[in-house]
Amino acid sequence: MSNENGMAPGQIIKVLIGVVVGLVVAIWLLAKLATGGYNVDAEVMTKEAVAARLKPVGESKASDAPPGMRNGEQVFKAICISCHGQGLAGSPKFGDAAAWGPRIAKGWDTLTQHALQGFNAMPAKGGAADLTDDEVKRAVAYMGNAGGAKFTEPPVGGAGAPADPAVVGKKIYETVCTNCHAAGVAGAPKFGDKAAWAERTKVGLDEVQKIATKGLNAMPPKGGFAGSDAEFRAAIEYMVNNSK
Secondary structure: OOOOOOOOHHHHHHHHHHHHHHHHHHHHHHHHHHHHOOOOOOOOOOHHHHHHHOOOOOOOOOOOOOOOOOOHHHHHHHHHHHHHOOOHHHOOOOOOHHHHHHHHHOOHHHHHHHHHHOEOOEOHHHHOOOOOHHHHHHHHHHHHHHOOOOOOOOOOOOOOOOOOHHHHHHHHHHHHHHHHHOOOHHHOOOOOOHHHHHHHHOOOHHHHHHHHHHOEOOEOHHHHOOOOHHHHHHHHHHHHHOOO
16 A cells, blocks of 8 residues: 555655665764874874873883983883874974984084973973983984984993992982972971981881882872882982981
8 A cells, every 4th residue: 555655665664764874874974084084093092192191290211220321212212202203293203304304404402402491392301300401312312313313322321330329319309309308398308307307217218118109198109200119219318318
């Protein structure tokens, strides 16, 4: 039996199914068009990749080498690669001679100044405030040389020899611990305050390290330091020894 338009019920169902399928295909094509016009690297835009580039200061860790002792390659692979590996935000891509050429032409002093102080979308030291100036310069030399430069990396002092714990501790204090301990912020024992440190160290340095490693009151675990326990111990000993 047909309706007033002369179409059988079966025909009407087929038409409706065709309309639904057409809508699904149209939506799929629109979605494809919306994303296909942009060269978006899925790996670059993952939550993990974005989080790595937005790590808070103090969480970066450019290898297991002691602070100040990291070479250009180690710094690049831990910090700089997050942008320079893909050439994000206008940064020259690692190994791209055409992109690095105009930068190299500006000279070593200009390049290192930009890296240390920040330039365009790049924050100072690439956002890794725990890096020393020489470590940043080594990374600049490493990347520049991969793009055709002939820079010389600042030498790594004491390479191949055990690092002096006092030197390591001082470096960590100056890049991480000083944020609170220099002025005694949030109840932290102030650097050089004999009375404040004597009260806290009477339980012994081992116990002090355990407490500081877990975090206490306003202090996060290890004070936000991401290095090894031995390095962290060196920082504690440096502050204690300078408060006797």
